[in-house]
Amino acid sequence: MHELAITQSLFKIVLEQAQKAGAVKVSRINLKIGRLTGYVPEAVEMNFNLLASGTIAEGAGLKIEWVPVKVLCRECQKESEQQDLGLGCSLCGSINVQIAGGREMYIDSMEVDNG
Amino acid sequence: MAEIKILKNIMDENLSQAALNRQWFRSRKILALNLIASPGAGKTTFLEQTIKGLFPKYKLAVIEGDITGDHDARRIESLGVPVVQINTEGGCHLDAHMIDSVLSSLDLDGLKYLFIENVGNLVCPAEFDLGEELKVVVLSTPEGHDKPAKYPLIFSEAQAVIINKTDLLQAVDFDIEKAEHDIRRLNPNVPIFRLSCKTGDGLDKWLEWLGTQGTGNGI
Numbered sequence: 001m002h003e004l005a006i007t008q009s010l011f012k013i014v015l016e017q018a019q020k021a022g023a024v025k026v027s028r029i030n031l032k033i034g035r036l037t038g039y040v041p042e043a044v045e046m047n048f049n050l051l052a053s054g055t056i057a058e059g060a061g062l063k064i065e066w067v068p069v070k071v072l073c074r075e076c077q078k079e080s081e082q083q084d085l086g087l088g089c090s091l092c093g094s095i096n097v098q099i100a101g102g103r104e105m106y107i108d109s110m111e112v113d114n115g
Numbered sequence: 116m117a118e119i120k121i122l123k124n125i126m127d128e129n130l131s132q133a134a135l136n137r138q139w140f141r142s143r144k145i146l147a148l149n150l151i152a153s154p155g156a157g158k159t160t161f162l163e164q165t166i167k168g169l170f171p172k173y174k175l176a177v178i179e180g181d182i183t184g185d186h187d188a189r190r191i192e193s194l195g196v197p198v199v200q201i202n203t204e205g206g207c208h209l210d211a212h213m214i215d216s217v218l219s220s221l222d223l224d225g226l227k228y229l230f231i232e233n234v235g236n237l238v239c240p241a242e243f244d245l246g247e248e249l250k251v252v253v254l255s256t257p258e259g260h261d262k263p264a265k266y267p268l269i270f271s272e273a274q275a276v277i278i279n280k281t282d283l284l285q286a287v288d289f290d291i292e293k294a295e296h297d298i299r300r301l302n303p304n305v306p307i308f309r310l311s312c313k314t315g316d317g318l319d320k321w322l323e324w325l326g327t328q329g330t331g332n333g334i
């Protein structure tokens with residue numbers, strides 16, 4: 001169900017930005033979603049189709065670029081990518097790390113027709 | 116066809132309301148706690164025990180989040196603590212606007228603690244900041260020691276982790292060392308409290324720690 005809340009926010013931003021840009025149709029929405037989020041693409045798509053029906057965003061595709069989990073190591077000060085959170089720094093093995101990526105939930109850009 | 120750059124966080128609206136809530140709590144020196152757990156972890160019992168340790172010495176209030184019904188709210192109310200219920204009508208989490216919408220119905224004068232019992236779920240509440248000072252995750256031994264590995268985000272966000280139902284350790288397959296190890300990998304310095312709300316074991320340590328927490332505003 002939290003996909004509904006996410007989709008409502010997403011939809012609202014899309015409409016606002018499309019209006020601001022003077023668009024008459026939104027055909028694609030490019031998202032950046034972190035691997036650590038609970039984002040479920042199918043659920044968001046389903047909700048989005050419902051919300052967008054009859055609006056200028058009807059039929060718009062949602063394209064997701066998944067952002068990997070990244071940690072910043074407090075020991076060696078380096079950033080590394082992780083398959084999973086909780087493995088510590090893949091460079092020096094320290095578990096003294098903080099999350100540096102993987103929590104993103106961004107609308108990156110939209111492809112629109114300006115009429 | 117044109118591409119327009121947007122770069123906007125989908126959670127922006129929630130985040131800005133959460134920031135307002137946080138500012139509001141801090142200016143009133145209220146310590147707000149967001150309690151997060153799976154269904155059945157004993158979150159409400161944990162809250163009852165915590166309240167018994169603080170009330171009536173300290174003034175406190177509870178926001179009770181439930182998908183439907185007010186069963187948990189009645190349990191809290193029977194302790195004499197003001198409680199306001201939020202029904203999410205199927206929603207799997209509370210959000211910052213919901214909290215804002217009930218604040219006016221609580222008597223917050225001189226309040227020291229505000230406990231927010233989130234909907235039972237370890238995934239969605241992790242993504243919605245409510246403006247709380249402390250996220251407290253309650254894990255119970257029957258749930259299995261693999262919970263931290265399965266739900267890393269919430270454990271990495273927590274300011275305290277409770278391992279509840281330690282009285283069942285002999286009866287269930289729960290490797291407490293493994294669970295704590297996994298939690299520390301996600302969140303190296305987080306305090307972990309082993310306790311049993313049934314026997315009362317370990318509650319004193321949790322309450323003692325809670326007493327040292329403030330809003331940075333001199334609570």
Ligand SMILES: [Zn+2]
Nearest residue numbers: 073076089092
């Ligand atoms: Zn390192």
